[in-house]
Amino acid sequence: xxxxxxLRVAAVATLVATPLGIAVGWILARRDFWGKSLLDALxxxxxxxxxxxxxxxxxxxxxxxxxxxxxxxxxxxxxFAFRWTGAAxxxxxxxxxxxxxxxxxxxxxxxxxxxxxxxxLGAAPWQVFSTITLPLALPGVLAGMxxxxxxxxxxxxxxxxxxxxxxxxTQTISSAVYSLIQTxxxxxxxxxxxxxxxxxxxxxxxxxxxxxxxxxxxLHGN
Amino acid sequence: MLRVDISKQLGDFHIEARFESAGRVTGLFGxxxxxxxxxxxxxxxxxxxxxxxIAIDGETLDDTTANLxxxxxxxxxxxxxxxxxLFPHLDVRHNLDYGRRMNRLADDxxxxxxxTELLDIARLLDRRPGQLSGGExxxxxxxxxxxxKPRLLLLDEPLGSLDDERKVEILPYLIRLRDEASVPMVYxxxxxxxxxxxxxxxxxxxxxxxxxxxxxxxxxxxxxxxxSARG
Numbered sequence: 001x002x003x004x005x006x007l008r009v010a011a012v013a014t015l016v017a018t019p020l021g022i023a024v025g026w027i028l029a030r031r032d033f034w035g036k037s038l039l040d041a042l043x044x045x046x047x048x049x050x051x052x053x054x055x056x057x058x059x060x061x062x063x064x065x066x067x068x069x070x071x072x073x074x075x076x077x078x079x080f081a082f083r084w085t086g087a088a089x090x091x092x093x094x095x096x097x098x099x100x101x102x103x104x105x106x107x108x109x110x111x112x113x114x115x116x117x118x119x120x121l122g123a124a125p126w127q128v129f130s131t132i133t134l135p136l137a138l139p140g141v142l143a144g145m146x147x148x149x150x151x152x153x154x155x156x157x158x159x160x161x162x163x164x165x166x167x168x169x170t171q172t173i174s175s176a177v178y179s180l181i182q183t184x185x186x187x188x189x190x191x192x193x194x195x196x197x198x199x200x201x202x203x204x205x206x207x208x209x210x211x212x213x214x215x216x217x218x219l220h221g222n
Numbered sequence: 223m224l225r226v227d228i229s230k231q232l233g234d235f236h237i238e239a240r241f242e243s244a245g246r247v248t249g250l251f252g253x254x255x256x257x258x259x260x261x262x263x264x265x266x267x268x269x270x271x272x273x274x275x276i277a278i279d280g281e282t283l284d285d286t287t288a289n290l291x292x293x294x295x296x297x298x299x300x301x302x303x304x305x306x307x308l309f310p311h312l313d314v315r316h317n318l319d320y321g322r323r324m325n326r327l328a329d330d331x332x333x334x335x336x337x338t339e340l341l342d343i344a345r346l347l348d349r350r351p352g353q354l355s356g357g358e359x360x361x362x363x364x365x366x367x368x369x370x371k372p373r374l375l376l377l378d379e380p381l382g383s384l385d386d387e388r389k390v391e392i393l394p395y396l397i398r399l400r401d402e403a404s405v406p407m408v409y410x411x412x413x414x415x416x417x418x419x420x421x422x423x424x425x426x427x428x429x430x431x432x433x434x435x436x437x438x439x440x441x442x443x444x445x446x447x448x449x450s451a452r453g
Contacts, residue, residue, distance in 0.1 A: 114309060119267075119295045120267075122325040123324040128295075131320075136311060
């Protein structure tokens with residue numbers, strides 16, 4: 001149950017965060033504006049803040065009595081607190097800096113002269129992005145997704161603070177292991193989850209390596 | 223008819239250029255660092271002049287007094303870069319087709335067949351740019367720009383990155399292209415020999431300024447230029 005939930009939480013967090021990560025990565029790579037370093041710092045904040053602090057801040061803002069949370073619940077019927085969607089949100093925020101970084105770097109690495117060439121061939125800026133920049137940055141996007149997914153699946157502090165540890169709703173692998181090792185006879189069950197975690201992590205790493213190699217081959221045009 | 227009258231400050235370098243040309247191939251001639259590439263980047267719309275205007279066949283593309291600047295992607299000006307700049311993730315076929323797709327032009331198999339035949343690239347269509355030689359790459363880049371159906375073709379030292387043997391390989395294609403007279407060209411080079419073979423009109427550029435313009439006799443070493451130098 002915890003395994004399935006963890007996979008779902010991490011998958012949703014990654015899939016929702018990826019388009020946003022691409023947009024932010026592109027802005028950081030290609031635009032200069034006032035407050036750019038502030039945006040950069042804000043995105044990286046969850047990486048350096050204690051996860052419990054991030055989780056508590058989420059609880060304060062998006063909890064049922066939080067400023068944003070109350071409004072969302074009353075007007076749109078959206079509740080994050082103590083739901084698996086809240087876990088996905090917490091994981092998404094914690095994973096975001098790890099997701100954005102490789103995307104940003106790979107967009108920075110795309111040769112701008114190719115983008116110029118596309119422009120002279122009639123491609124509007126959004127077409128340049130979708131036909132040149134994004135395909136060429138694909139290895140970085142995949143790397144970011146894998147890193148983000150790995151972070152999301154292992155996230156503990158922010159998740160447990162924001163949505164607690166409810167079996168079947170918000171109890172992910174991490175919080176299940178945490179509960180089990182505090183229970184007298186939980187060792188075997190905990191170890192089983194540990195093995196599963198290792199398998200998932202290895203599979204993700206191998207898959208990402210494979211994707212990255214294929215993407216690189218495509219790029220070098222061989 | 224191409225009309226250019228612009229000025230642009232780039233760091234310490236100042237370009238102040240004015241010329242008109244109705245030739246089939248306008249040779250933009252000058253030493254490296256004379257501002258040739260900056261000038262055609264402005265014609266292409268990749269660089270915006272500080273002051274002045276650029277017009278092709280009566281259509282104004284840049285006019286700083288009217289705050290007019292048509293962006294590169296709406297100019298329909300083909301550009302062959304010195305370093306080809308083929309898209310590495312697309313095969314030759316899709317590189318060639320890129321301009322047509324972006325401009326939503328109808329498929330034109332006759333033109334496509336004609337261009338691939340003219341440039342002798344039919345057998346390269348399924349390859350990736352990484353599998354092409356320098357000369358092949360440059361021919362594909364030329365084909366890609368032609369299939370855009372441009373109103374003007376800019377060639378920035380397209381032979382510059384090739385050794386002499388490869389230059390001899392490409393030059394005949396360019397001459398064929400000129401003699402078909404389907405699209406006017408601006409040809410940038412610092413090689414007087416190339417210019418003499420290809421250009422119909424010459425614009426000489428030195429340190430950001432036009433120092434001479436006219437027929438190929440304006441080239442250094444020509445009889446005409448010696449006469450004018452004496453006179």
